[in-house]
Amino acid sequence: MSRMHKSSRGSSGSSNPVDKKQPDWLDYDEEEVAELVLKLKDEGHDPSQIGMKLRDEYGIPDVKTVTGKKVTQILEENDAQDDLPEDLSNLVEKASNIKEHLGDNKKDENAERRLSLVEAKIRRLASYYREEGRIDESWKYSRDDQ
Template sequence: MSRMHSDGRGESGSSKPITDKSPDWVEYDEEEVIDLVVKLRRDGYDPSQIGIKLRDQYGIPSVKALTDKKVTEILEEEGLELSIPEDLQNLLDKAESIKEHLDENGKDEQAQRRLELTEAKIRRIASYHRENGNLDEDWKYER
């Protein structure tokens, strides 16, 4: 998928493995992976960071292949779910950063446009999450 608000038309992202089963060389079983996910969340990592850390430091290519659950599903079962979905939280942080920049540099028209585009993305993603029940129905973004 191409980026929405940029000149680039490239595709990014990795392709998933063909098989759904876990490779033979993985040394961890399901319970150990769940314990690692919970431990990393308690250490303050977000679900995407947990996946990267498990891949790079522990040699676990796919949590779902080992446990038949996504990282977010494991966190929900353990009561450690996020209050706001991670993609929406990242956009909110980005908008906040742009607003801080605009407070110092009021004449930066490019930053103003970037803030408008980011807020449009926030509204779209919030609408998606409200429809799917990941976000409260009365949640609303305000600048």
């Protein structure tokens, strides 16, 4: 898949394991993994951070192979999800960091361009999430609010 605001294609990331069943060497069962996900969420981690912590610290290669559900699905079932989806909140945080930079560096035209591109991504993603019902219909990004 190509990148949104570049002429080049994106670099590929890591690939999921080929085998879709739970490894034999894994000592955790479905309930234990769900409890770990909720515990890590209570500690303030995002869903992507939860997946990495489970992989690196607990030796759980893939939550979906063990539980049959994604991390976000486990969080939704237990009413522990955030108000905004993770990708949208990351973009809003990125925009606020660029605006903070522009407060100190008023003549940085490149940063101004990057801010407009990030805001376009925010509006496009927010429109999608409104249609899907994952965010409130009245949610709207404004440069001044952040």
